[in-house]
Amino acid sequence: MARPSRHSEELIKEYRSYWGNTTYADIWDRNARQYPDREAIVDNKIRLTWSQANRWIDRLALGLVELGIPRDSVIILQLPNWVELPLLRVACEKTGLLTVPALRNFRNTEMEYVLKKTGAVGVVIPERLDNRDYYQMIQALRPGLPNLKHIFVVGDKAPDGCISIKEMAERPVEQKISVESLQQRKHRADETQLYLTSGSTGFPKFVEMVIGGRLNNMESLAQKWGLTPQDVMISLSPVGGGPNALPFLCGVLRGIKVVMLETFNALEALRLLEKEKVTVLTSVPAILIMLVNHPDFAKYNLSSIRLVVSAGAPISYPTGLELEKKFNCPAMNAYGAIDIGITVSPLPSDSPEGRLLATGKPIGGSIKLVDEKSKEVPRGQIGEVMITGPGSSAGYFKDTETTRQAWSSDGWIKTGDMGKLDEDGNLIIVG
Secondary structure (H helix, E strand, O other): OOOOOOOOHHHHHHHHHHHHOOHHHHHHHHHHHHHHOOOOEEEEOOOOEHHHHHHHHHHHHHHHHHOHHHHHEEEEEEEOOHHOOOHHHHHHHOOOOEEEEOOOOOOOHHHHHHHHHHHOOEEEOEEEOEOOOOOHHHHHHHHHHOOOOEEEOOOOOOOOEEHHHHHHHHOOOHHOOOHHHHHHOOOOOOEEEEEEOOOOOOOOOEEEEEEEHHHHHHHHHHHHHHOOOOOOOEEOOOOOOOOHHHHHHHHHHHOOOEEEEEOOOOOHHHHHHHHHOEEEEEEOOHHHHHHHHOOOHHHOOOOOOEEEEOOOOOOOOHHHHHHHHHHOEEEEEEOOOOOOOEEEEEEOOOOOHHHHHHOOEOOOOOOEEOOOOOOOOOOOEEEEEEEEEEOHHHHHHOOOOHHHHEEEEOOOOEEEEEEEOOOOEEEEEOO
């Protein structure tokens, strides 16, 4: 069972009412029923409706079951922004498997660490991409990875001994194995999925996020942002976590079409924003600034965009005002991190100061600010941000010691970020 590692039975019981019973697999099933012929997901090669995408998910899930992969096994997904990446995440949730999205630029050292640390039984890769031979990399590592049984390849063909994701998605395996049989294996809302940290302090860590906690946080965010099925969102850089995963974590709750850009290029991004009529743009400050500073920015009709959200790092007040002027819509900061899982966001209707100086109030948990002795500081004073609650991370996968060090005995995690609370309780990140 993918049980939250740092949660006691008592805490799980306390949080379960917040987590609910719905999973992301349930959301994709629901969208396929409600919006069967509406586009769900688009990349540079493939466009799928909700019903087509869900059929892919079911076939991938059934194919994994057919291979005899035990429940709660780990599969590593080293893919660029292709539709297969989010669909495989949902397929694995549907069949009770854990996935870890690894960055496409990970090479032998990083991939060996990820595969060994997780005990992964499978890895999904392109055969080649950006003049890199992913297949040969995995083959070179394989002798030292006794658990690695399956190499899955995304593309038109797969090398001998590998399994083609394309063939799995196109094979009508549901005629042989009932889709309903997946109900016995799929992960529950109180179980976890895995996300990868950036590894800024060494090798990356594997963060456990409770499925229902993440989903409930994102439901609150969708309400704050006023998302509707008429919106369109885009992922401009890797969707393993962070702001570029928000379209899949949050947008799918409203049946929103998600567009994926394989490799970030400002000109191609502007073209896609116009072509796909994106309405809600979430990204990191560096990308947003590159877009508005591009010499061809004014040549594109971006009038469909109604909200710009900067996450991953705060945008300054002057930069936020420039984004608002260029995109002709509200811009705002949102705050969160892969490690902590919680999100802090203002409302689009807040004042420019409320949206661009502060980051709003927390969703799915509580915040406090502490000094160097871990004593809470008065409102208005600067302290380190600490977070707790049912929407926060459940610990680090297979890393009891780091989990123990990161969280206090009463369940608070230090974020490493400095901030203060304004008179209304909004969080302002200062460094």
